[in-house]
Amino acid sequence: MDLSSALRETQQCVDGTYDHEGVTCCLCAAGTFVEKHCTATTPIGKCTSCREKTYNSHPNFQESCESCTSCSQPNANLELDVSCTRARDATCRCKKDHFCGSKETCILCFPCKECTEGVKVACTATNNTVCSEKTEGGNTTGLIVGLTLLFVLIIVIGLLAFFFWIRKRNRNNTPEEGRNDLEIPSLQKPLLERNLPDIAEIIGWTDMKDVATRSGMRDTTIENCKLNHVGNAREQTLELLQEFVQEKGSQAQTTLIQTLKNSGKRRIAERVVAKLNSSA
Template identity: 40%
Template sequence: MTCERQRNTTKQETPPRRVAARLQTLASPHFRLLTHCVMATKFSLWFNICVWLAVSLCICFASSQRHRSVNGTSRIRRETCEDGAYDYEKRSCCKCPIGQQVTQHCTNQSDTKCEICESGTYNSVPNDLKTCQPCTSCAQANANLEVEEECTAGRDTKCRCKKDHFCTTESCTICHPCKKCGIGGVKEACTTNSDAVCNENGGAIAGIIILVLFIAGAIVGIIWITRSKQKKEDEKSKETLIHLLPDVDIDPHLPDIARELGWRDARNLALRTGINAATIDTYEMEYRNDAEERTLQLLLKWVEKEGKQASKKLIENLVDMKQKKKAEQIRDILLKRSSPSNNPASNC
């Protein structure tokens, strides 16, 4: 029995026991009792240390969650208010943020309760109000206002003047119509916060405008007179050319006339006198590589349409087309070919 006690004594003097004894000297009485109980077991040193650390952490956490007593009531320390505070029944309560209103003031157990402003109302600053402000209307009668920015829970409606209206104050309730300048013109345009400024020397500007209108009228009159004169000259030229031109058969002269006239003028002549574009395009496609031949064929078609008066109508249309020189050359061709010396019948 003595040997057994000696062996137990020898086991208790192992390094774990020495470590536990050192921990006992540092811990509270409760921890000493706990350590004594743990050492009475046969668990390893590491298990004993882990249990001791776990219990220490639990006690520290519990101590950090102790409540502070205020007026006999347990209450958690209040954090700093982000939007400021207000006093209510000897308590400091947090204000509601922008765009919200108070629904319940703070108590010893809870902070201020807030809710967002309803549609059509707003609060633009942190507040302790139980109501939100009504939004401003821009549709007031004869105010000449319109909405620039819609009302939100945190901002009132922003109004502005309608077009061609102004207001001289920062917060407008009524906008006034811009001044309309007369013939003198605008010196400074109307803006949202200032009226238009008109030129004082309106007479000089009016004189300039009248002068410009007079010059423009004179130019138009000169153009009209020139055209009228040219038209009279063209009529006189037509009469002169046709008067000297006897009734001749134009068919024998068409090759020379086609050579003198050219395809472009022949085309314009045909369109001017009622031959449709499809017919003209047919000749152009058929005689693509021979401009003189397609001109001749188009003239034959045109002579067939105009009949006996083709020679005189040809001269008249060329003068109207401002082709007086070609009209004279074609007249000379017709006169030359129709002279008695070139007429076989007269020789007989």
């Protein structure tokens, strides 16, 4: 048995081992990172505690720690639930009177619905308010007003349908590339964390970078996303999209679709909307 193996056996690598340049080294414990790998001549490596606002939650051989999650992103309506430690990331929760539409890690909360006819199910951290239905035998004035508004709405919808039919007929000879002002189907569901990988794949790095630049994101943020995943455009796009959502908050999905549309990427915008509306 050589010296390095003997020392590691004595040391009892309680968190496991990893191979580095042909030498078996001990993993660093949670809450630390590898400052210096072990070698054949220096059989015991050096682990250092994660610095402030960073963490590693598992035994590892990383040469740095992960940045703690921030719960103070503007417009995200989040607040700190559990503080970050060297061995555990921070967790966020929705502010009072807000809810998250995702059962997974939440990055954006929405205001709870306000009811005029009473609350059937109260708003929680993961579900919006459910309002009570209007009781029978109510004020007939309200019923008359409602029917009148419905009648007016039907007329307006009919006029709009006619207008768009005339508009479409008059533009039949317009080239497809010059029709970026066509209406895109409206969003029916909020932007959730689980949607981001699919949306990032639809948009791609070049167009996502263009959206970020047009929407005013800092060049350093964009460049960091690229450098964090050199040669992996998919991960670059996903990280930049996550940064975009955190920065834009509740306006993220609207800003994303409108920016794609205004930059001549109507087909991509339509695919993003279709993906969001079809998500479970």
